Amino acid sequence: MFQVDVDYLKKAKKRKDYAGRVILVFLTIGGLVFLLPLVYLVCTAFKPPEELFLYPPRFFVSNPTFDNFKQLTMVTANSLVPFTRYLFNTVLITVAYIFCLVWITTMACYPLSKHKFPGKNGLFKLVTTALMFVSAAAGIPLYLIITSLHIDNTYLVYILPGLASPTVLFLMKQFMDQVPNEIFEAGKIDGASEWKLYTEIALPLLKNAQATAVILTFSGIWNESATSTTYIYKEQLRTLGFFMSTIGGGVARQGVAGVAALIMTFPSIIIFVIQQSRVMDTMAHSGIK
Amino acid sequence: MAKDKNKNNSPAQPKKRFFNVEKRFGYTMHEMWNHKISYGLIAPFYILFITFSLLPLIASAALSFFYWNVLEAPVFNGWTNYVYLFVDDALFLKALSNTLYYAIIVGPVAYILSYFLAWFINQVPDKIRPIYTLAFYAPSLTSSVAMAVVWSVMFSNDSAGYLNSLLMNLGLISEPILWTTDVDWIMPVGIIVALWSSLGTGFLSFVAAFRGVDRELYDAAAVDGITSRFQRLLYVDIPQTMPQMLFAAVLQITSALSVGATLAGHPTPEDAGLTIMLHLGDYSGQRFEVGYASAIAVVLSLLIIGLGRIAFKILADKE
Numbered sequence: 001m002f003q004v005d006v007d008y009l010k011k012a013k014k015r016k017d018y019a020g021r022v023i024l025v026f027l028t029i030g031g032l033v034f035l036l037p038l039v040y041l042v043c044t045a046f047k048p049p050e051e052l053f054l055y056p057p058r059f060f061v062s063n064p065t066f067d068n069f070k071q072l073t074m075v076t077a078n079s080l081v082p083f084t085r086y087l088f089n090t091v092l093i094t095v096a097y098i099f100c101l102v103w104i105t106t107m108a109c110y111p112l113s114k115h116k117f118p119g120k121n122g123l124f125k126l127v128t129t130a131l132m133f134v135s136a137a138a139g140i141p142l143y144l145i146i147t148s149l150h151i152d153n154t155y156l157v158y159i160l161p162g163l164a165s166p167t168v169l170f171l172m173k174q175f176m177d178q179v180p181n182e183i184f185e186a187g188k189i190d191g192a193s194e195w196k197l198y199t200e201i202a203l204p205l206l207k208n209a210q211a212t213a214v215i216l217t218f219s220g221i222w223n224e225s226a227t228s229t230t231y232i233y234k235e236q237l238r239t240l241g242f243f244m245s246t247i248g249g250g251v252a253r254q255g256v257a258g259v260a261a262l263i264m265t266f267p268s269i270i271i272f273v274i275q276q277s278r279v280m281d282t283m284a285h286s287g288i289k
Numbered sequence: 290m291a292k293d294k295n296k297n298n299s300p301a302q303p304k305k306r307f308f309n310v311e312k313r314f315g316y317t318m319h320e321m322w323n324h325k326i327s328y329g330l331i332a333p334f335y336i337l338f339i340t341f342s343l344l345p346l347i348a349s350a351a352l353s354f355f356y357w358n359v360l361e362a363p364v365f366n367g368w369t370n371y372v373y374l375f376v377d378d379a380l381f382l383k384a385l386s387n388t389l390y391y392a393i394i395v396g397p398v399a400y401i402l403s404y405f406l407a408w409f410i411n412q413v414p415d416k417i418r419p420i421y422t423l424a425f426y427a428p429s430l431t432s433s434v435a436m437a438v439v440w441s442v443m444f445s446n447d448s449a450g451y452l453n454s455l456l457m458n459l460g461l462i463s464e465p466i467l468w469t470t471d472v473d474w475i476m477p478v479g480i481i482v483a484l485w486s487s488l489g490t491g492f493l494s495f496v497a498a499f500r501g502v503d504r505e506l507y508d509a510a511a512v513d514g515i516t517s518r519f520q521r522l523l524y525v526d527i528p529q530t531m532p533q534m535l536f537a538a539v540l541q542i543t544s545a546l547s548v549g550a551t552l553a554g555h556p557t558p559e560d561a562g563l564t565i566m567l568h569l570g571d572y573s574g575q576r577f578e579v580g581y582a583s584a585i586a587v588v589l590s591l592l593i594i595g596l597g598r599i600a601f602k603i604l605a606d607k608e
Contacts, residue, residue: 004433018516023409031424037439037485038427044438056429057442070504078559108334113593117324120555130342131539132597134547137569137586140359140579145345164338167540194326216490218324223432245434247528261435268430269423276419285496287532288539288605 041265044258045069052254068255075247075256080235083243090222090240093158097221100159102210105169109209110202112169113176114184124173128288130166141232149251158224158239168213174285176202176211211278219268240264346590353584359577370584381585383560384568385505387476388546391564394480396545403537405423407495409527412518422496429489433482440482440552444468469553472561479551479562490542491537498533502526542596546589557568565589 026121044052046064056279076083111117112124135142142161187197228242244260247253272279321328353370357363375379397446410421442450468478506525510523515524549555549566556564565585573582 022413023412027406027413027421031421034428034485035424037436037443038431040443041436041439044442051510057449059451084454104333104337104368108331111324111327111330115324115327117327118320122329123331126343128337129594130338131536131595132543132590132593133342133346134566134586134593135342135345135545136547137567137589138349138583139570140342140573140582141345141348144348145340149340160337161341164334164342166338166342169334170536173461181309194414196328198330219430219432225434225437241432241434256440261412261431261438264435265431269427272426272430273419276422279493280497280500283494283500283533286494286497286536287530288535288601 038265041258041261044254045262047258048216048256049176049255071256072247072259074251076243079243081238084223085217085236086238086240086243087259089155089237093155093224093239097159097163098214098217101163101165101168101217101248102213104114104163105165105213106203106206106210107174107198108169109172109176109206112173112199114181114202127166127169131170133166146231153233153237153251155237157231158227161222161227165213165217166214169173170288171282171286172209174205174287175206176286179205181222203264208278208281211275212282215272215275215279218271222267223264304360329353333603349586351583352580355580357579359579363580366580373581374584375589379566380560380563381466381565384563384565387561387563388548388565390476391480391483391548391551392542392545395483395487395548396541399484399545400491400538400541402484403488403492403541404495404534407492407499408498408522411499411526418496418500422493425488426493428486429492431486433486434480436482436486437552441469444478444482444552446470470558472559473555475551475553475561479548479553482552483548487544489540491540494533495530495558498530499526501564531604535600538600538604539597542600543593544597546593 005051005177040059043059043061045068046066047061048063049062051058051061073083077101077274079086110118111253146152146157146161151160179202183201184197187201223241224239225245227242228238232238241264247257247260294340311458343459352363354365354367355363356366356369408424409420410425445451445453446465448454448457450465450468452468453462456462459464466474468474502525506529507521510521510525515521540559547566548564549570551557551562551564553562555562557569566589569585569589572578572585
């Protein structure tokens with residue numbers, strides 16, 4: 001009886017997999033369609049002016065140039081503060097934000113997953129509910145809190161308000177739940193303090209979850225421009241995203257705006273390409289049970 | 290349940306009793322004292338969370354019962370804001386119907402698209418999977434501000450726009466369609482653009498979930514006569530990815546209902562592109578009627594949390 005089943009399995013494997021091929025073709029076409037706007041963005045950035053205003057419009061670039069990049073440097077030469085200052089601000093804010101975010105979320109997910117303290121379930125339920133919060137809906141109270149803490153017009157206003165991300169904490173905690181408790185118990189028997197258990201056992205185990213946190217938050221903070229508009233009055237403290245949004249689209253500056261969009265978009269994509277396998281590892285545990 | 294397995298890490302013999310352990314309150318306080326390190330570790334996250342997420346929302350809920358123009362002291366006015374919202378504010382009803390129209394299409398379509406594209410990706414050989422994942426996920430990494438440069442050209446209102454010139458060359462239309470100013474097209478165009486970048490965190494979580502399904506389950510199913518991949522989807526993949534389906538549904542509901550300006554910008558002709566978030570922004574940012582704006586925020590939050598609860602009811606593990 002069992003023998004028959006195995007033969008059946010073998011036969012099933014040998015059969016030509018037509019459905020698989022259809023799926024592959026479908027995915028390839030779908031993938032290309034999804035990539036079209038990005039391909040167009042790259043083309044726009046490299047188009048010379050005469051190609052930008054062709055009629056009928058042409059999708060691909062035929063004589064790529066760096067004119068738009070040069071033009072962007074010209075636009076930036078006239079900006080209120082040097083372009084490098086915007087870039088510096090954005091890099092500083094992004095690095096500080098992501099570092100702090102990873103730090104506080106890994107620190108919070110460890111006890112939420114491995115300790116048993118009063119109020120633990122309620123606190124985690126709060127995070128699950130917070131997945132449904134729309135923070136932008138409470139703009140005015142948030143504004144009042146930020147101004148009364150006097151963190152407006154400082155770098156802190158970019159970093160602090162968005163630091164406690166329910167999505168990231170949720171993912172990390174679910175990931176942590178998969179780690180066997182015995183690892184920590186063994187550490188405790190060896191006399192390690194809770195802090196040591198966190199830094200030397202939990203943190204290395206959460207490496208992939210940390211990469212996920214980076215992916216999920218990078219694009220948002222790198223493109224940050226709303227905070228610059230609302231809370232910052234000093235031009236020296238504003239971000240690259242803010243500056244790029246002031247260049248504006250418009251017909252005349254299409255090429256320059258394309259270059260700007262390219263600069264804002266590609267770092268996120270590159271980081272995703274590098275970290276993809278680690279992200280998949282974390283997301284496998286992302287379910288709500 | 291996994292959390293019940295967690296061992297209590299309090300020491301067996303506390304050196305000193307700070308509280309009367311025989312009483313329930315005392316016992317809880319005692320337990321809390323034993324876990325002071327746990328509280329210390331979660332403190333930074335929760336302090337920031339309460340200050341910048343929870344407190345503003347609670348404040349909003351409270352303010353929704355007041356009239357407040359920021360300059361003068363708030364005046365309590367009971368349910369007035371809510372009554373006005375549903376009875377007298379025709380614009381709110383317009384915004385509500387626009388938002389629901391958007392959410393009813395974008396929400397389910399993006400969700401189903403995420404699920405099946407992720408499943409399709411799981412059917413192709415391991416080595417090429419990351420390429421497809423990247424192709425579908427990359428759009429959600431872009432910022433809408435940056436991509437406006439692409440979409441405004443694609444959906445340009447004159448005949449030089451890509452879509453208009455394409456459709457005219459094909460002979461499908463004789464005059465350019467006013468994508469971003471025609472009342473009938475504002476929302477559909479917004480929806481198309483939104484769908485393009487909708488394969489986000491939920492999609493990734495699906496791709497990962499399918500990857501994480503135990504191969505042995507397929508072999509076990511095969512012995513039971515389940516060999517086609519569609520049967521496998523029904524009997525193995527869907528049950529195995531239920532938790533991620535809930536996670537993605539929650540994220541999808543929230544993002545679909547909190548939609549702001551579409552490609553047409555704000556304001557739009559006949560308010561065809563007005564959404565709840567934009568209406569709220571008008572009242573808080575332009576007119577400084579904070580109480581009224583807060584009432585809108587409360588209605589939106591309740592809508593999202595209510596739908597989220599329904600998703601929990603349908604998809605949550607019923608063990």
